[in-house]
Amino acid sequence: MFPWLIFAVVAVPLLLVVFVATRRRTDEGEHPASGETLTEQELADAESYDAKWHEQDKERYRQERLP
Secondary structure, X not given: OHHHHHXXXXXXXXXXXXXXXXXXXXXXXXXOOHHHOOOHHHHHHHHHHHHHHHHHHHHHHHHHHOO
């Protein structure tokens, strides 16, 4: 009986506190801070770079496959 009482009084609230703290930390990580949002120009630049990289990657793949 005594071990179950200790478990109920100590372990369960401790687990709840850890769960809530982890949940808060995860929620904060999913929403970027106001200074971390990208402007339209930055998004356009990123998409342009991605497209250019993708084309270079395709060309590099062709060169590796067909010497």
